[in-house]
Amino acid sequence: MNVEKVFHMTGGVGKTSYANNSSLQKKASDKVKHIIIQTVEDLYIETTPKSIGIADLGCSSGPNTLSIIKDIFQAIQLTSQKIMHHSTEFRVYFNDLPTNDFNSIFKALPEFQKLLYQDRKNGFPSIFMGGYPGSFYGRLFPNSYLHFVHSSHSLHWLSRVPPAIYDEQKRSLNKGCVYICDKSPEIVCQAYTQQFQEDFSLFLRSRSEELVVGGKMVVTFLGRRGSEHVDRGNSFFWEILTRSFTILLSQGEIEEEKLDSYDVHFYAPSKEEIEDEVRKEGSLKLERLEMFEIDNNEQARESYGTEVAKAVRAIQESMISNHFGERILDSLFENYAILVDEEIAKEDIKPITFVLVLRKI
Numbered sequence: 001m002n003v004e005k006v007f008h009m010t011g012g013v014g015k016t017s018y019a020n021n022s023s024l025q026k027k028a029s030d031k032v033k034h035i036i037i038q039t040v041e042d043l044y045i046e047t048t049p050k051s052i053g054i055a056d057l058g059c060s061s062g063p064n065t066l067s068i069i070k071d072i073f074q075a076i077q078l079t080s081q082k083i084m085h086h087s088t089e090f091r092v093y094f095n096d097l098p099t100n101d102f103n104s105i106f107k108a109l110p111e112f113q114k115l116l117y118q119d120r121k122n123g124f125p126s127i128f129m130g131g132y133p134g135s136f137y138g139r140l141f142p143n144s145y146l147h148f149v150h151s152s153h154s155l156h157w158l159s160r161v162p163p164a165i166y167d168e169q170k171r172s173l174n175k176g177c178v179y180i181c182d183k184s185p186e187i188v189c190q191a192y193t194q195q196f197q198e199d200f201s202l203f204l205r206s207r208s209e210e211l212v213v214g215g216k217m218v219v220t221f222l223g224r225r226g227s228e229h230v231d232r233g234n235s236f237f238w239e240i241l242t243r244s245f246t247i248l249l250s251q252g253e254i255e256e257e258k259l260d261s262y263d264v265h266f267y268a269p270s271k272e273e274i275e276d277e278v279r280k281e282g283s284l285k286l287e288r289l290e291m292f293e294i295d296n297n298e299q300a301r302e303s304y305g306t307e308v309a310k311a312v313r314a315i316q317e318s319m320i321s322n323h324f325g326e327r328i329l330d331s332l333f334e335n336y337a338i339l340v341d342e343e344i345a346k347e348d349i350k351p352i353t354f355v356l357v358l359r360k361i
Contacts, residue, residue, distance in 0.1 A: 010315075036072065048085045096133065241312065
């Protein structure tokens with residue numbers, strides 16, 4: 001499956017859309033908002049650019065991307081007033097794969113831009129915004145073009161399913177699992193680790209070339225606590241998806257061959273793996289690396305399992321539909337929600353998220 005041609009968050013504003021089912025990602029963004037604001041303020045004071053270039057990589061199609069751009073804009077404006085330096089241009093580039101629903105963002109831009117202009121003081125600044133489709137695993141922008149790069153909940157998605165998990169007949173060596181699981185052979189773990197190393201290294205090298213000296217990045221993505229790939233965190237949600245598929249298999253809704261050949265292009269790295277790749281790449285300084293959890297909202301109108309199922313569906317729907325067909329989606333994620341709630345009643349599921357601040361040196 002060609003990830004770049006198939007993978008995208010569910011577009012539009014419908015019941016299963018990413019726009020309406022990305023509250024978990026918003027909670028994570030809110031948790032690191034102070035880090036983003038502080039990084040942007042420090043960057044502006046240190047570089048005092050006349051034209052400031054900002055990119056949101058993996059922007060998707062919901063309201064989250066515009067919310068963070070508004071926060072960045074306001075932070076820069078307040079800082080510019082404090083230091084009496086006013087940039088003349090504010091450039092924003094929204095990036096995601098070509099299959100992304102950019103139209104939803106474009107439709108919201110006129111009203112959003114009007115909102116930003118209302119907040120302006122002293123004529124600061126002219127605002128230019130646009131879409132930039134393409135994979136961030138490679139170059140997207142000219143040299144020394146950007147001052148700040150933001151990416152939220154994107155870098156745990158690999159550029160592809162690791163080819164090394166397939167044998168010479170193109171059969172998966174990870175049968176019965178959609179991601180690394182207890183019964184995955186070591187070669188599968190190694191293949192996923194190597195793919196992450198290749199992708200993350202390329203991401204860092206590409207952004208380093210696109211950032212000005214002193215430019216900064218804040219990236220947030222899912223990870224794991226220790227060296228073990230299988231835990232009761234992010235990998236556990238993939239185990240529950242496997243179980244949900246297995247229920248459909250037992251009911252004759254899907255074929256075993258189809259399940260055995262479905263693997264996700266995901267990887268939850270450890271803190272040490274992240275630090276290693278930054279050190280090896282060499283042109284970016286890791287100024288901050290923090291790990292955090294998102295608390296379950298016990299006051300929510302719907303169960304945690306339902307909230308997670310809706311979020312996973314909005315993310316995985318394009319890939320699952322392409323492989324199995326659309327007809328299984330409702331029953332698959334009904335099973336998923338039930339299984340998550342059953343598990344959370346037994347013991348907490350604790351997925352962790354990393355936030356990194358990097359500076360071009």
